[in-house]
Amino acid sequence: MLWLIVFSVYLRTLAPAVGFIDSGELSAVAMTLGIAHPTGYPLFTLLCRVFSMLPIGGEEIVRLNLFSALLTSIAASVFFFFLLELFKYFKKEKNNSILFASSFSVLILAFSKSFWTQAVSIEVYSLHLLLISLILFLFVKAINKNDKKIWVFFAFLVGLSFTNHLTTILLAPALMYWFFAEFGITKNAFKKMLFLIPSFLAGISVYLYLPIRASQSPLLNWGNPQSIEKFWWHFTGKQFRVWMFSSGDAARKQLNYFSENLSNEFHFIILIIAVVGFFILLFSSRRIFVFTLLLFVSCVLYAINYDIHDIDSYFLLAFISLAIFVSIGTQKILDNFEGKLVNTIAAVVMVGLVSVQLVTNYTKVDLSNNYLVEDYTNNILLNLPKNSIVLSYQWDYFVSASYYLQHVKNIRPDVIVLDKELFRRSWYFSQLKKMHPTLMDKSKQEVELFQQELFKFEHELPYDFSIIEGRYSQMLKSFIEKSESVHFYITPEIELQYTIGYNKIPEGLLFRLMKDTAYSPAAFPKIQFRNSPNTDVYSLQIKKLTIDGMLRREMYEKAYDRDSLAILYNQKALEISSMFQSQVSKF
Numbered sequence: 001m002l003w004l005i006v007f008s009v010y011l012r013t014l015a016p017a018v019g020f021i022d023s024g025e026l027s028a029v030a031m032t033l034g035i036a037h038p039t040g041y042p043l044f045t046l047l048c049r050v051f052s053m054l055p056i057g058g059e060e061i062v063r064l065n066l067f068s069a070l071l072t073s074i075a076a077s078v079f080f081f082f083l084l085e086l087f088k089y090f091k092k093e094k095n096n097s098i099l100f101a102s103s104f105s106v107l108i109l110a111f112s113k114s115f116w117t118q119a120v121s122i123e124v125y126s127l128h129l130l131l132i133s134l135i136l137f138l139f140v141k142a143i144n145k146n147d148k149k150i151w152v153f154f155a156f157l158v159g160l161s162f163t164n165h166l167t168t169i170l171l172a173p174a175l176m177y178w179f180f181a182e183f184g185i186t187k188n189a190f191k192k193m194l195f196l197i198p199s200f201l202a203g204i205s206v207y208l209y210l211p212i213r214a215s216q217s218p219l220l221n222w223g224n225p226q227s228i229e230k231f232w233w234h235f236t237g238k239q240f241r242v243w244m245f246s247s248g249d250a251a252r253k254q255l256n257y258f259s260e261n262l263s264n265e266f267h268f269i270i271l272i273i274a275v276v277g278f279f280i281l282l283f284s285s286r287r288i289f290v291f292t293l294l295l296f297v298s299c300v301l302y303a304i305n306y307d308i309h310d311i312d313s314y315f316l317l318a319f320i321s322l323a324i325f326v327s328i329g330t331q332k333i334l335d336n337f338e339g340k341l342v343n344t345i346a347a348v349v350m351v352g353l354v355s356v357q358l359v360t361n362y363t364k365v366d367l368s369n370n371y372l373v374e375d376y377t378n379n380i381l382l383n384l385p386k387n388s389i390v391l392s393y394q395w396d397y398f399v400s401a402s403y404y405l406q407h408v409k410n411i412r413p414d415v416i417v418l419d420k421e422l423f424r425r426s427w428y429f430s431q432l433k434k435m436h437p438t439l440m441d442k443s444k445q446e447v448e449l450f451q452q453e454l455f456k457f458e459h460e461l462p463y464d465f466s467i468i469e470g471r472y473s474q475m476l477k478s479f480i481e482k483s484e485s486v487h488f489y490i491t492p493e494i495e496l497q498y499t500i501g502y503n504k505i506p507e508g509l510l511f512r513l514m515k516d517t518a519y520s521p522a523a524f525p526k527i528q529f530r531n532s533p534n535t536d537v538y539s540l541q542i543k544k545l546t547i548d549g550m551l552r553r554e555m556y557e558k559a560y561d562r563d564s565l566a567i568l569y570n571q572k573a574l575e576i577s578s579m580f581q582s583q584v585s586k587f
Contacts, residue, residue, distance in 0.1 A: 002080055002103055006110045007073035009358065010119040015065050015367035017374040019121040020538045021310060024373070024401035025220070026122050027064050031408045034220030035210060038237040042209035043163040044124045060408055061122070068126035072119035075129035076110040079320070082137035083327050088144055090285065097334035100347065105327035107354045112265045112319055114312045116365045124165055125313045131161035132171060132317065139175055143182055148195075155196035159203020166237065170302055170317055174294035181287050210234065217434055219407060224427040233458075239425060240308075250307035258300060258315055264364070265319060267356050274322045277329030296321035364536075371530040376509075376542045377401040381412040383508040383525045385487045389416045389439070390510065391476070391498075392491040397542055418479070420494060423472065426454055439479070446471070446478040473498060480513055488513045492545065506552035509545060519560045522553070524568065527576065543580050547573050 018024045022037065029036040030048035051067045052060050083102040109115055118125040138154040141147075161168040183189040214226045223234035233239070245251075262271065281289035299317035306314060334346055377398050380390070392399055399419050405411040416436050422428040429447060433440045440447065450471040456463035476498045480488050489510040490499065504511035508525040527546065550573035557566035 002106055003073055003077040005107070006076045007069065009111070010069040010073055010116070011066075013116070013120050013362065013366040013368050014062075014069055015121040015370060016062060017371045018061050018377075018401045018404045019065075019367065019370070019373055021396045022123070022400055023061075023121050024377075024399075024404040026124065027061050028403035028407050029220050029222075030064060030122075031060055031404075032219050033213065034218040035214060035222050035225065035234075036220075037222050038234050038239055039166050040207070040210045040223070040225070040234055041124045041164055043160060043206050044127050046206070046209065047127065048122070061404060064122040065120065068122050069119045071126040071130045072115070073110070075126070075133045076106050076115075078130065078133040078137055079109065079323070080106045082133060082140060083324070085137060085140040085144060086288065086324070086327075087331070089140060089288070096343075097331050100350070101327045101331035101334060104330050104350045104354065105323045108266065108270055108326055108357055109319065109323035111354065111358045111361055113361045113364050114265060114316055114319060116361060118313065118316075120365055120367045123313070125316060128161070128165040128167070129316060131157060131164060132168065132320070135161060135168075135171060135175075136320075139178075143178065151192070151196060152199045155199035156203040159200040160206065162204050163206040166235075167302070167314065167317070170298045171295070173298045174291045177294055178287060178291045181290075207235065217430075219431075219435065220403065221431050221434075222427065223425075224430050230427070244307075245305045247307075251304045254304035254307065254311055255300075257311065258304065258318075261312070261315075264361075266322065267353060267360065269353060270326060270357065271322075273329040273333070274325040275329070276332065277325035277327065280328050280332050281325070292321050292324045295324075369531040370539070372539050372542050373397050373401045374405070375529045376546065377405055378411065379525070379527050379529075379546070380509050381405065381415055383523075383527075384412065384415055384489065384510075387414050387416075388487040388489060389418065389479070389483055390489045390491070391418045391420055391479070391494060393420045393493050394491050395419065395421075397538060398491065420476070420498075423450075423475065424454070426451060426458060439483070442482040443475060443478040446475040450475045492548070506549065506556050508553075509549035519562075524565075525549075525572075527572065529576070529579065543576070547576050550576065 015023075018027065026036055026041075026044075026048070028034070030045050031052060033045065033049055036045060048064055048067060052063050054063070056063050056066065058066070080102050083105060084098070087098045087102070115129070117123075118129060135154065135157050138150055138157060142150040142154050158168065158171075179193075180189060183192065210223075210225045211227075211231050214221055214224050214230075223230060223239075225231040225234040266274075278289075281292065296318050299315060299321070303311060303314035303318070330350070334343070337343065337346060380398060381402065384390070399417060402417045406413050406415070406417070416439060418432075419428070429440070429451065450468075453463055453468035453471050455461075457468060477500075480499070480502065489507070489512050490504070491510055494511075499513055502513040502515060503517060505514055505520045505522075506512075507520075507522045508527075512520065512522075514520060527550075529546075550569045554566045554569035554573065557563070557569060
């Protein structure tokens with residue numbers, strides 16, 4: 001029943017198209033059996049590919065979004081059984097207060113913003129939530145029964161979970177503490193751990209997918225982890241270490257964000273119940289208290305030291321810990337009251353809190369009418385001349401989505417989309433040579449000179465920043481200069497130093513690079529957006545980029561005394577602006 005409630009709500013908010021950030025890349029990787037960004041997520045890739053082949057209605061991205069909803073809702077259900085096992089550890093018989101407290105906690109967690117967000121579009125954290133919920137459930141069940149078969153399955157799932165997301169390691173302090181608290185730091189305890197190693201290795205062996213598949217040169221081959229060195233870089237996420245434990249200021253910023261965001265995740269009354277559960281555990285079961293606290297602290301300490309903007313999903317384990325405290329607090333509150341009337345009032349209050357949680361977060365996570373990323377990417381691709389080249393750094397709402405639209409849906413495969421920042425990684429050149437050999441051959445000399453310096457950077461050898469940056473700039477310029485027979489475009493965020501000597505002519509949502517200073521005519525762009533009432537930061541940025549594109553062309557037309565065309569672009573900008581405003585007001 002719980003699963004059905006959660007899954008039904010998730011379905012109502014499911015994204016109907018490719019979404020923000022990694023959605024396009026992950027779906028394209030799954031459909032082509034490629035390799036995703038670090039840490040590779042081989043288990044997620046394989047499971048998504050299998051699920052995408054099921055005879056379910058809708059296009060590929062809808063099936064993959066549905067898969068995330070299914071995984072996340074099952075994770076919530078598994079968390080319910082974990083709580084029952086946790087109460088069983090207290091030697092408490094299953095009763096109405098335990099069932100109600102567990103159900104309440106599950107629904108509160110399932111309808112928290114970050115947990116719910118993993119269910120509305122394709123994302124690796126949906127599987128991560130399921131796996132860590134299973135690990136917690138099996139661990140407590142193994143403690144309760146001390147059954148070898150359960151311990152073996154537990155170890156296998158731990159290894160398997162690492163093949164989806166390395167933050168599984170954040171479970172280690174809590175699990176190790178409870179394990180040794182239960183069995184002591186003894187020879188038998190270590191023997192028990194050694195006995196589990198083969199099962200763990202069997203689970204983590206799924207990572208062999210990366211070097212095996214990389215050796216077959218898939219279309220999307222992030223990291224190209226064929227060698228031991230490249231595999232290790234990819235497995236450990238070397239590319240992203242620059243944002244980890246970077247500074248105290250970054251940690252304080254992320255900690256402030258976590259604290260301020262708690263009220264967006266849970267209603268303040270729910271947080272009060274969690275505090276009640278915190279103190280109940282502190283005085284009634286120090287072992288479970290330390291276990292839950294370690295889950296919370298390990299997660300928060302790690303997440304606040306990762307300086308990225310989309311940090312919410314890294315706090316998921318902390319939210320799970322809070323849900324454990326909520327269940328303990330709720331059960332204690334219910335046990336302290338007797339009588340049918342009191343229990344009915346308590347039930348009504350709890351149902352009301354779940355309803356408030358659901359309604360409050362519904363608008364924050366609902367993507368059921370959000371086509372912005374797909375429409376924005378199509379508005380770029382479909383308005384380009386044949387065989388155009390686009391240099392961009394808009395991963396979150398264009399480059400990633402283009403992977404899916406071009407390589408899965410076969411929309412404008414003739415257009416070459418280049419990610420400016422990925423040129424700073426050696427593996428990207430191998431992928432581009434496979435996808436666009438002619439382009440790479442034209443700039444072969446500049447690419448080789450840059451790669452000589454890039455090798456030093458990647459292998460942490462002494463290098464001169466001015467030299468590596470200079471060769472990087474020369475390489476990018478060579479792509480522009482040696483592509484004069486085709487149309488070369490950039491997105492607005494590309495820095496001026498890479499386009500010196502070229503005029504930036506606004507066309508559609510991009511700038512076309514040209515040396516000619518004469519007026520450059522352009523077909524009036526076809527800009528189309530479906531219902532997209534969302535007002536989050538990413539959605540607002542897409543709306544701004546689209547309107548700015550029209551206004552830039554308006555100014556360009558005015559500069560060449562083409563006032564009639566300028567008026568058309570101004571009208572288009574107003575039309576887009578009013579369309580977005582009306583969608584938000586209707587919503």
